[in-house]
Amino acid sequence: MSRTKLALIADIHYYSPKLGVEGRAYELRSGGDQKCLAESGAVVDAVFARLKQSDIDALLIAGDVTNDGERVSHEEIREKFLDFEKTKPLYLITSTHDWCTDGNPRRFEGDRVYNDVEALDAPALDAYYAGFGKEKCIAEYVNGHGFHSRVFQVSDSLRLLAVNDDADGAGGASGYAEAHIRWAEEQIRAAKAAGNDIIAMEHHLLLPNVSPLINKGQSIADQFDMAARLADAGLRLMFVGHSHFQRTSEFVSPAGNKITQVNIGSLCGYPAPIDFLEVENGKATLSVEFLEGFTYNGKEYGAEFFKEHSAAVLYNVLNAAANDKQDFIDRLAAQGIRGKAFDKFYFLIRRLAHKALVVTVGRAGRLINFFTFGKGIDRAALKAHKKDRLLPYIIQIFLCTLDGSYLAKDMPDTVKTIVKDVSTLPRRVVKKLPVKKAKKEKLFRTLRQIEGIAQELVYPAAPDNLHCEIDL
DSSP states (O other), rough: OOOOEEEEEBBBOOOOGGOOOOHHHHHHHHHHBBBBBHHHHHHHHHHHHHHTSSSSSSSEESOOOBSSHHHEEEEEHHHHHHHTTTTTTTTEOOGGTTTTSOOOOEEEEHHHHHHHOOOOOOHHHHHHTTTTTGGGEEEEEEEEOOOOOEEEEETTTEEEEEEOOOTTTTEEEOOOOHHHHHHHHHHHHHHHHOOOOOEEESBBBBSSSSSSHGGGGGGTHHHHHHHHHHHHTTTEEEEEEOOOOOOOEEEOOOOOOOOEEEEOOOOTTTTTTEOOOOOOOOEEEEEEEEEEEEETTEEOOOOEHHHHHHHHHHHHHHHHHHHOHHHHHHHHHHOOOOOGGGGGGGGHHHHHHHHHHBBBBHHHHHHHHHTTTTTTOOOHHHEEEEEEEEHHHHHHHHHHHHSSSGGGSSOOOHHHHHHHHHHHHHHHHHHHSSHHHHHHHHHHHHHHHHHHHHHHHHHHSSSOSEEEEEEE
């Protein structure tokens, strides 16, 4: 079989500058988003310039190409796609943000938000992007909502199953209706029968990639059944987007067939990942790289810009809560949270936020150990970090869930011990409470999931998120 090399990106969320990139309203919107909005076009340009000069055979894009389905954003990003395709083939699927499922496309001017923005609706969307990869489309399925799933012959030995999973699952959730999953199974078997390798991409998660507690709702409906059916049909590798995490996970069906899910992080948010996949002789090798920089309005920005922008999502809210009640309420409102509901408790919120900004690991740990009679957190581990501020550690944990780096790679064992002890503390406390057995067991199930998330961060058992091999 011939060697095929692909680049994969997801969740561009391209935002047209014509929708407003200045003023208080835009600042609130941008400052509360992990993604970079005004800079999204510059990021795409930098990535495309790099990929045009690379040895890839094609580029795959796993949905959410625009911020909120605005027509002007579609028009501008499509021009970038058309220009890219002059050099390399491009295959894509669209998803929820491309047709603005919340019905709320916005533009920003001064301190005001306007909803008079024209958007592309779902029926128009597929036709708008149908030309990409058209010559290599060998099979097609149209679901009841008019969305198209397609199979592309990417090379003489590799096929791509590109699934649009929007609103096709049980109860109108993302996923597969019965006819849809049967079609997908047929396409997987047909590729194998033709002596081809096959990979797939859909936008929503095939399976929760961290924990059902965090992202079950980001996954398709009937997720475990669908994953098992795809694996049993012979699919071994599925690329997804949506959660903005760069994360690789595995699932084994009851019949013993394994499928690997690679969740691609958001291109315009930290850490701006580009996934590279080499396929040859039934082996797929994944290598994830991050964009090193881009130019916006004549100014150079490095990779640290993405990290600082994402970290500011947390910091800005805390800083506003500690120092400016109206700013705090405005920032919550920009994210659809009714800030006025916090008005009567602001005196307490302000105090807690101020403490969160300045508290040290030692101070927080001593407080926990005081209430747990010294059994909350390992004292030796606390002593090693007693003067360190707590907030940078919280931000680092947040960022490592996005970039797939894990804490295990760059944090000392003492920090791992603290994270582990904190994660088990709620269960240890609940265990002592005089709560009915049934309620306690329900709480335990949730708390064990929290412990599992922390355990995975500090002692990962999953495949390497940035480099791995998959048998197809």
